Amino acid sequence: MIPFIVTAFVAFLFYLVLVVGSGSVLFWSWEEIIAGVIIGLVTGVIARKIFCRSENYRMLHPVRLISILIYICGPFLVELTKANLDVAYRVITGNVRPGIIRLHSGMKSDLALTMLAHSITLTPGTLSVDVDGKNHDLFIHVIHLDEGVEKKEAFEAGEIFSYMNIPAWIRRIAE
Amino acid sequence: MTDIFMIAALITAVIVFGALVRLILGPTNPDRVVAVDTINTLTVAVMILLGVVYQQYIFIDVAIVYALLSFVSTLYIAKHIGGEL
Amino acid sequence: MIADTIIFIFLIIGLLFNALGVLGLLRFPDVYTRLHASTKATTFGSIFLCLGVVVFAISQYLGTSDSQYLMVITHTIIAVFALAITNAAGSHAIARAAHRSGQKPDPVVVDKLTEAGL
Incomplete structure (x- = not known):
């Protein structure tokens, strides 16, 4: 479950960076945010075993x-x-x-x-x-x-x- | 304003011909792969500059995809030369 | 006006290092030294050409506040990161493959990799 959440969240953030400047909610439009959530969930299902292969989450530390x-x-x-x-x-x-x-x-x-x-x-x-x-x-x-x-x-x-x-x-x- | 980007893209395109000389002359296969890698890098730079010149910012997305795909092709040619494929 | 000057300087630096990289590719004696020239110099030159584009987009955004220039900035920065990472990894792969294919460095003072026999 944790690999899925991490992968989906990272994919969602990356999609938001790619479509910056599309609308009026801060920098994004509602359509792009909904599309980002859907794409993030699909990516999380597909790529969770590749992205979190080592089962070690020390790189998520903000420092x-x-x-x-x-x-x-x-x-x-x-x-x-x-x-x-x-x-x-x-x-x-x-x-x-x-x-x-x-x-x-x-x-x-x-x-x-x-x-x-x-x-x-x-x-x-x-x-x-x-x-x-x-x-x-x-x-x-x-x-x-x-x-x-x-x-x-x-x-x-x-x-x-x-x-x-x-x-x-x-x-x-x-x- | 965008004229200097056009001039920079043209000069970079001229520079590519220098790498093309190494691609033709290159005594061995690894030399040719190095030349192809250099040409790919310069092509990405030219794409980004031309995207600004013609106000077609989709060229920059194409440049990102081109950089990643040329990396994959370089890796496969390198594996072939190293005899692991 | 200041933005024009900065863009001009960045483009000059980028073109200079790209030209030096290709000159080194033509001039150096064997494949490993050619990799030094092509990898480092063309990566640095392309980073500066992209920085010129970023400065142009920032100045246009501050002038017109058109939100498509934000997209130009982020996408150019992503392209720069993709270029830097893939160039380093690709040159590593080419050097390893060249050594495995039996091509030894030609003017050389020491070769620990052949001695190790990997």
């Missing part, structure tokens, strides 16, 4: 939802801007020294590992290639390794982000 927004608008945007200036520099000068390294992520849940891999892909000079399923290690392609760094066996998650402490943010959000 976590708000901190995702703060994370995207703050530290993530800073790292994304820095990544693009870095790529622009590499494109113009052609100064690359690539390699694939191993990274101890230290994340326990799958959602946190996914967020870390996406953040790594969109932050300076790094691209996640593969994942070791047993101990949650990531393999990362780095576009410019400094001299002598390639001798190290494995890296820690905090070492590759320079300004912001991205792994601590992800741990706070998703674990």
Whole structure:
């Protein structure tokens, strides 16, 4: 019963976001709200087992939802801007020294590992290639390794982000 | 006012030809998939800009669906290249 | 008038990074470094082109208070999120598939993934 309610409510909210500006009840018309309720119920019946597969509702906590927004608008945007200036520099000068390294992520849940891999892909000079399923290690392609760094066996998650402490943010959000 | 959006869409369409060169030249199949992925991203941007130029805001909905479907196609081509399909 | 200037700056930044991404796609030596250029730079450039559209819609909404511009704002933001998430996941899939198909990174100083033998 709980998966059905959660899925229907999320689908209803998403429909309301899609049809914003259609009428006079705040931003919506009555027809669209009724259609949203019906579509939400149908979606809840169909998709409840896919949407709530892990039976774990910790992501519904409002503090976590708000901190995702703060994370995207703050530290993530800073790292994304820095990544693009870095790529622009590499494109113009052609100064690359690539390699694939191993990274101890230290994340326990799958959602946190996914967020870390996406953040790594969109932050300076790094691209996640593969994942070791047993101990949650990531393999990362780095576009410019400094001299002598390639001798190290494995890296820690905090070492590759320079300004912001991205792994601590992800741990706070998703674990 | 909407002229600068038209100019931006035209310049982006010219940029797409650069990715097309990589699509034709690309020595291996993964290079070609990278080029197709880049072209898809730029196409989404062009659709949103043209939706504002012609005042047809339905183009933006089409752009969302195009982004999701191109993602699915990229995943399937990647699985085929990796030999898992 | 201020809105025009902001839109102009955003569109210039977006076009510049899109062009840099495609230039990197043509210039870099192997598939992994090309993925760096295409994923990061074209995502960032497209985000800025969409931000130009959002600023245009906000200025039109404040001028005319026509509610269809609210729809333009929300839909463009949803398109930006879809683009960012799908680009990151797609580049991850391409890199993994390229390594599994046997294509090694060409100028390389260390390759832990081949050593691990996954």
